[in-house]
Amino acid sequence: MKISKLIGLTVAVVVMTALGYGLAAWFLDSPAEQAKGATQLEQTLAQLSTDVSANGEYAVGDRLSGGSSSSESKKALEFDPAFPELQWDNLMPADWDPMAAFRGLNIAELQDNDPRAQEALDTMRKAWNDAPVNPEYTGKKVRIPGFAIPIEQSEKGVDELLLVPYFGACIHTPPPPANQIIHVKLSEPQPAVGAMQAYWVWGELTATKFSSEELGDAAYLLTATGIQPYED
Known part of the structure; x- marks a missing residue:
C-alpha cells in the first residue's frame, strides 16, 4: 500500500477514535463525488469508502452496539x-489526545517519494503504540x-x-x-x-x-x- 494512502487510512481511524463513530461513518458512507469542495480530511475519508471492502454483514469501520440499546x-x-x-x-x-501526532500534518502535500511521508507515518505509529x-x-x-x-x-x-x-x-x-x-x-x-x-x-x-x-x-x-x- 502506498504511504500516502496508508496515512489517509490512519487519519480515518483517528477520526473514528477521537470524534466518535457517527461522524466518521457519515464520511465513510458518503461517495467520493459528494466530497467536492470539502476539506482534505473529508476527501480522504470519502475516497476510502470506495476502496474498503465488506464481508456482507459488516463494513470496514462498523462498530458493535453493545448491550445498552x-x-x-x-x-x-x-x-x-x-x-x-x-x-x-x-x-x-x-x-489523552489521539490527534496530537497529526498536528501540522497536511496529507495533500505528502507524496509517496517524499521522505516526510514515511517519517510522518513512523511518528504516528510510535505515538499510537505508546498510547496510555x-x-x-x-x-x-x-x-x-x-x-x-x-x-x-x-x-x-x-x-x-x-x-x-x-x-x-x-x-x-x-x-x-x-x-x-x-x-x-x-x-x-x-x-x-x-x-x-x-x-x-x-x-x-x-x-x-x-x-x-x-x-x-x-x-x-x-x-x-x-x-x-x-x-x-
Whole structure:
C-alpha cells in the first residue's frame, strides 16, 4: 500500500477514535463525488469508502452496539452482573489526545517519494503504540464486544486473540492506538474463531503490553472467563 494512502487510512481511524463513530461513518458512507469542495480530511475519508471492502454483514469501520440499546437489553441481562459492560472510549484516558501526532500534518502535500511521508507515518505509529491506558479500569472485571483477530491456536482451537472496536482494524486499516486493542487470553481454546468475527468477551482487565509487528500493539490484557458470539 502506498504511504500516502496508508496515512489517509490512519487519519480515518483517528477520526473514528477521537470524534466518535457517527461522524466518521457519515464520511465513510458518503461517495467520493459528494466530497467536492470539502476539506482534505473529508476527501480522504470519502475516497476510502470506495476502496474498503465488506464481508456482507459488516463494513470496514462498523462498530458493535453493545448491550445498552433496546434490541440488546434482553441479551445484556443474560450476562453475569459481576462483569459490567465496558465502552471502548473509556479505555482512553480523558486527557489523552489521539490527534496530537497529526498536528501540522497536511496529507495533500505528502507524496509517496517524499521522505516526510514515511517519517510522518513512523511518528504516528510510535505515538499510537505508546498510547496510555486508563488506570480506572485496570484490575476490574469487565465485559466488552469487539471483533476478533486470532493470534495463537493449538490443535483444539484458538488460545489467544486481539479484540478491536471496529471491523477491519489491523487488517483492512492500520492498527488503532494501543489503548484500543485488547490482547485476550482464553480460559479454554475456541475451535472456530475467524478473523473479524464479532464476540462478547468478559474477564479481568489489566494493563499489560503486547506487541505484534503485523497486527499492532495492545495496551491491555483481558484474562477471559468467557466468550460468546455477538448477535444483533
